[in-house]
Amino acid sequence: MELHGVSKINDNGHLEIGGVDVIELTKEYGTPLIAYDTALIRERMRSFKQTFEKHGITAQVAYASKAFSCKAMIQLVAQEGLSLDVVSAGELYTAVQAGFPVKKIHFHGNNKSIEEIRMGVEAGIGCFVTDNFYEISLLEQVSKEKGVKIPVLLRITPGIEAHTHDYILTGHEDSKFGFDLGSGQVEGAIQAVKDSEHIELLGVHCHIGSQIFESTGFVMAAEKIYEAMNRWYHEMDYIPKVMNLGGGFGIRYTDEDDPLLPNQYIEEIIQAVKAKSEQFGLPVPEIWIEPGRSIVGDAGTTLYSVGSTKEIPNVRKYVAVDGGMSDNLRPALYQAKYDAALANRMNDEREELVSIAGKCCESGDMLIWDVELPKVKGDDVLAVFCTGAYGYSMANNYNRIPRPAVVFVENGVAKLVIKRESYEDLVRYDLSL
Numbered sequence: 001m002e003l004h005g006v007s008k009i010n011d012n013g014h015l016e017i018g019g020v021d022v023i024e025l026t027k028e029y030g031t032p033l034i035a036y037d038t039a040l041i042r043e044r045m046r047s048f049k050q051t052f053e054k055h056g057i058t059a060q061v062a063y064a065s066k067a068f069s070c071k072a073m074i075q076l077v078a079q080e081g082l083s084l085d086v087v088s089a090g091e092l093y094t095a096v097q098a099g100f101p102v103k104k105i106h107f108h109g110n111n112k113s114i115e116e117i118r119m120g121v122e123a124g125i126g127c128f129v130t131d132n133f134y135e136i137s138l139l140e141q142v143s144k145e146k147g148v149k150i151p152v153l154l155r156i157t158p159g160i161e162a163h164t165h166d167y168i169l170t171g172h173e174d175s176k177f178g179f180d181l182g183s184g185q186v187e188g189a190i191q192a193v194k195d196s197e198h199i200e201l202l203g204v205h206c207h208i209g210s211q212i213f214e215s216t217g218f219v220m221a222a223e224k225i226y227e228a229m230n231r232w233y234h235e236m237d238y239i240p241k242v243m244n245l246g247g248g249f250g251i252r253y254t255d256e257d258d259p260l261l262p263n264q265y266i267e268e269i270i271q272a273v274k275a276k277s278e279q280f281g282l283p284v285p286e287i288w289i290e291p292g293r294s295i296v297g298d299a300g301t302t303l304y305s306v307g308s309t310k311e312i313p314n315v316r317k318y319v320a321v322d323g324g325m326s327d328n329l330r331p332a333l334y335q336a337k338y339d340a341a342l343a344n345r346m347n348d349e350r351e352e353l354v355s356i357a358g359k360c361c362e363s364g365d366m367l368i369w370d371v372e373l374p375k376v377k378g379d380d381v382l383a384v385f386c387t388g389a390y391g392y393s394m395a396n397n398y399n400r401i402p403r404p405a406v407v408f409v410e411n412g413v414a415k416l417v418i419k420r421e422s423y424e425d426l427v428r429y430d431l432s433l
């Protein structure tokens with residue numbers, strides 16, 4: 001098992017994140033607790049930005065806030081000078097509350113309501129990533145109401161089959177997202193926006209999927225867009241200023257995963273874009289990307305208290321923790337795999353193969369099917385690694401389990417950024433008969 005970022009094992013044999021002993025963190029904030037290594041988040045963000053800078057490419061790196069959104073996270077994104085991808089009025093509201101520079105916000109979604117569009121326009125966001133013809137008509141309507149011209153990117157589905165889980169694959173033809181490139185829908189959308197005096201067409205967007213390990217899919221998407229751009233240039237006199245290639249850069253959850261480093265994906269994308277613009281004699285556009293998982297995924301660790309165990313001789317030993325699918329839905333939803341360790345006994349020999357169960361009333365509530373650990377005891381703290389993306393953001397109150405607390409840890413200092421939900425929080429919308 002390889003530790004991430006500035007995590008290490010201290011003299012007490014405890015896991016340390018951001019210079020703080022995680023056992024101290026659990027004493028202060030309780031469990032389950034999600035601890036982020038803030039320095040690692042910063043490092044990931046900088047690595048994406050610096051790769052574009054190194055090649056002299058005008059770029060926007062927009063953090064996909066669906067991976068993990070809260071005010072402190074958005075403020076961190078602002079500190080590092082990134083842009084922000086939001087996908088709902090709720091994510092937009094969080095960004096505005098966090099004081100994020102609104103011009104750097106890009107608003108996504110396949111079914112934005114007119115209220116959401118109004119909210120974005122009133123806030124003065126940078127652009128909408130427009131998904132369908134219905135949305136174009138809503139944008140027209142809001143633009144007329146407010147007397148402003150609305151900047152957009154058109155989301156296109158390039159027909160790429162990326163290698164990932166079916167539910168998180170988005171760039172193929174049979175997808176609910178975007179204008180289809182194969183059937184001429186994109187050209188219809190370009191024409192509609194070009195003809196509109198209310199909408200400004202900045203460029204195109206595509207997102208081929210998530211947790212992708214190879215650069216091939218991104219390179220193929222860029223090539224397909226270039227071939228289309230060549231047609232648009234000759235047939236419609238249109239050259240996009242911006243090419244947004246979305247997010248989806250994979251990370252290492254367990255030793256079975258073998259992703260590229262963040263900057264390696266970008267290097268290959270840049271090479272492909274440069275080669276194609278030379279081939280077609282077209283300008284190099286601004287390249288925008290939207291990484292989520294690759295910025296926060298491996299920076300997050302969930303700390304649980306170990307509780308009951310159940311051993312079925314010759315079958316399996318279950319070790320239950322005080323959370324589960326309520327704070328991490330990914331194993332149940334995508335059969336996602338994680339690695340774990342006993343945070344209070346990092347140096348002890350791993351001598352038994354166990355399965356980590358959650359506390360929810362559902363057999364599928366398993367966090368890890370097979371992991372080797374030292375012989376587990378009642379007062380142990382289990383650290384599950386790489387839970388920083390789509391963990392808290394998909395957390396829920398199944399079984400009325402309160403959502404965990406979240407801390408950011410950096411330079412030996414822990415900062416509580418999301419409070420643990422209380423039982424009162426759980427009943428705050430309930431009304432009596």
Ligand code: LLP
Pocket residue numbers: 064066067085108168170207209210211246247248249290291292293294330334389390
């Ligand atoms: N841009 C767009 C348009 C997206 O749809 C997504 C993710 C991203 C960027 C960020 O992708 P990332 O870099 O984080 O892979 N809940 C699933 C992931 C769903 C991703 C949805 N879209 C999971 O837990 O694996």
